[in-house]
Amino acid sequence: MWQKGGDQKTHFPSSQKLWKLCEKDIYKKKYKGLYCVGCETFSEKEELNENGECLEHPGKKLDEVEEENYFFKLSKYQDQLLKLIESDELEIVPDERKNEVLAFLKGGLQDISISRSNERAKNWGVPVPGDDKQKIYVWFDALNIYQSGIGFGWDEKKYNKWWPADVHVIGKGIIRFHAVYWPAFLLSAGLKLPKKIFVHGYYTVNGYKMSKTIGNVYDPVPLLEKYGADPLRYYCLAKTPPFTDGDFSEEKFIEAYNADLANGLGNLVARVAKLCERSSAQPSAHNAQYSKNNLVEAFRFDEALKEIWTWISKLDQQIEKDQPWKLDNQDLEKVLVGYVEKIVKIAIALQPFLPETSEKILKQFEGPKIKSEAPLFPRIK
Ligand SMILES: [Zn+2]
Numbered sequence: 001m002w003q004k005g006g007d008q009k010t011h012f013p014s015s016q017k018l019w020k021l022c023e024k025d026i027y028k029k030k031y032k033g034l035y036c037v038g039c040e041t042f043s044e045k046e047e048l049n050e051n052g053e054c055l056e057h058p059g060k061k062l063d064e065v066e067e068e069n070y071f072f073k074l075s076k077y078q079d080q081l082l083k084l085i086e087s088d089e090l091e092i093v094p095d096e097r098k099n100e101v102l103a104f105l106k107g108g109l110q111d112i113s114i115s116r117s118n119e120r121a122k123n124w125g126v127p128v129p130g131d132d133k134q135k136i137y138v139w140f141d142a143l144n145i146y147q148s149g150i151g152f153g154w155d156e157k158k159y160n161k162w163w164p165a166d167v168h169v170i171g172k173g174i175i176r177f178h179a180v181y182w183p184a185f186l187l188s189a190g191l192k193l194p195k196k197i198f199v200h201g202y203y204t205v206n207g208y209k210m211s212k213t214i215g216n217v218y219d220p221v222p223l224l225e226k227y228g229a230d231p232l233r234y235y236c237l238a239k240t241p242p243f244t245d246g247d248f249s250e251e252k253f254i255e256a257y258n259a260d261l262a263n264g265l266g267n268l269v270a271r272v273a274k275l276c277e278r279s280s281a282q283p284s285a286h287n288a289q290y291s292k293n294n295l296v297e298a299f300r301f302d303e304a305l306k307e308i309w310t311w312i313s314k315l316d317q318q319i320e321k322d323q324p325w326k327l328d329n330q331d332l333e334k335v336l337v338g339y340v341e342k343i344v345k346i347a348i349a350l351q352p353f354l355p356e357t358s359e360k361i362l363k364q365f366e367g368p369k370i371k372s373e374a375p376l377f378p379r380i381k
Contacts (some may be wrong), residue, residue, distance in 0.1 A: 007148075014153030015126045015141035021189035025073040032066040041137035041177075042113060047097060055175050059213070070115040070128060072140070077184040078109045084183065090193050092179055093299055094243040097199040101179045112181065114140040143182045146194075156221055164192040188208050198299050201245035211308065230354040231257050231377065235352055238305040254380050261377040265292075265311050265346075269361055269376055272315075272339045275324055276370035283336040283370070296352065308349050315342050340365055 014180075019026070033042040038057035051053055054062060082105050084090040085098060092098035115134040116125070125135035144152070146165060151158030170178050175197075183193050202209075205216045223232055235253050238260070240246030276283060295304035324333050347361035357376055364373050 008217045010154045011141070011145070011148040015136055015144045016129045016149070017142050017153035018189055019129055021191070022072065022185060025076060025188045026070050026114065027073070028068060029071050029073070029111075030066070030068050032064070033113075034062040035065045036060070036062050040142075040310050061256070066119065067117050067120065069113040069117075069137070070134060071112045072185070072188070074112050074181065074184050075109045077187055079297030080187060081105055081180060081183060084193070085179070090179075090181065090183055091196045092175075093196060093198045096243065097175055097179075097197075101175060104176060104180065109180070113137055134185060139177050139181060140185065143177060143185065146182075147191075152297065165194040166200050167196040168194050169198050169200070172201055175199055175212075182199050198242075200242060203240075204245055204247045206249045207247060223250075223253075224348065227253070227257070227380075228356075230357045231261055234261060234305070234354060237301040238309075240302065242299050242301055257377065258379055260309060262375070262379045264309060265357075266377040267373055268312050268316055269343060269364070271319065272336075272343055273364060273370055273372045276336055276340065277372050279336060280329060282368050283333060283340045293349070301353070305353060308346060308353075311342065311346055311349075315346075340370065356368055 002356065031042075034045070034048070034052075035042050036054040036057055038060060043050070043054055043062060047055070048062070049058060051058070053060060058221060071109040081090075082102065085092060085101055085105070092101055098162075113315070114137040115128050116137055118133055118135060123134035123135075124142045125138070128134040128136055147153075147159065147163060150162040152163070153159075168178055180195055186193050204210065205218060205219070208214060208216055209219045217231075220232070232253075235248070235256055236246075239252070239256050240248075287326070293304050295301075295307065319339065324332055324335050327335065331366055343361065347358045347365070350361075360373075361375060
């Protein structure tokens with residue numbers, strides 16, 4: 001969210017421009033409804049749990065709000081959105097989420113409030129163009145941050161360079177805003193839609209939903225400070241299914257760290273570096289290449305990492321088979337060149353997943369003389 005003052009130069013004109021482009025679909029109406037302050041949205045009764053509370057914010061009472069607001073003709077875009085999503089022109093990944101959006105659309109769209117009175121907005125927010133008594137409703141301008149950050153309304157050249165987005169990466173709780181409201185605003189404004197929406201799940205901890213009441217909420221910052229970013233990235237990407245909820249516990253994290261990072265990748269890198277250091281040969285890896293991975297394009301980060309880890313165990317097996325410590329210098333150089341090429345290929349493939357580790361390995365193996373370094377991942381006891 002923007003800070004007072006700072007983004008009035010860019011975000012304000014950007015959201016006001018979007019509003020003006022949508023003006024033909026905006027009208028004023030008296031409205032009464034239940035409002036979740038956590039979600040910044042009105043909810044229908046049937047969307048709430050048995051206590052009448054929002055599913056994303058259980059334990060919090062909704063406010064009953066009555067006021068005159070500006071509304072956006074969301075209903076007008078129902079058929080157009082259905083077609084765009086059914087045809088994958090606006091692709092929603094995975095299919096379960098796509099079907100969830102299609103079912104929501106087929107259920108019929110209600111027009112939505114896109115402004116709040118200054119009073120309810122506590123005078124905070126982007127003013128509605130031409131009405132100094134109202135502020136733009138949070139989602140209308142919050143979604144527009146995707147555009148206001150890259151120049152929409154204040155640097156058209158920059159905006160046209162970056163928009164439309166290749167993919168929006170979102171949690172499952174905000175799918176309606178991203179897959180229905182946002183494309184409808186863009187259609188109304190005559191702007192291009194994002195190409196894809198990738199929807200991920202939430203984390204459970206030891207099989208339980210994270211909750212402040214249970215006290216099992218994991219703060220990622222102390223974990224990052226204790227273990228570093230790459231090991232945590234590895235756990236999140238390799239051990240979490242991309243489309244459904246994933247489970248986290250420190251025990252499971254340490255298990256994966258020791259097995260895959262300390263033993264698997266770390267050992268292999270140390271082993272090959274040591275062989276190179278001891279040999280008078282100077283292998284280099286000019287031929288290592290890595291092509292685009294389809295699994296990454298399909299958001300299967302877990303499968304992509306599994307594939308990279310099969311290369312790691314294959315190279316381990318290869319070294320066992322070759323027994324390089326028994327070879328004379330000429331044969332040794334030959335096998336080492338092959339090992340170094342494979343290590344470099346692994347390091348390049350790891351770039352999007354473990355950037356710091358990848359850089360360390362590439363630096364270590366760039367030569368001319370490859371030497372042993374401190375272990376990449378010291379074992380955790
Ligand atoms: Zn809520």
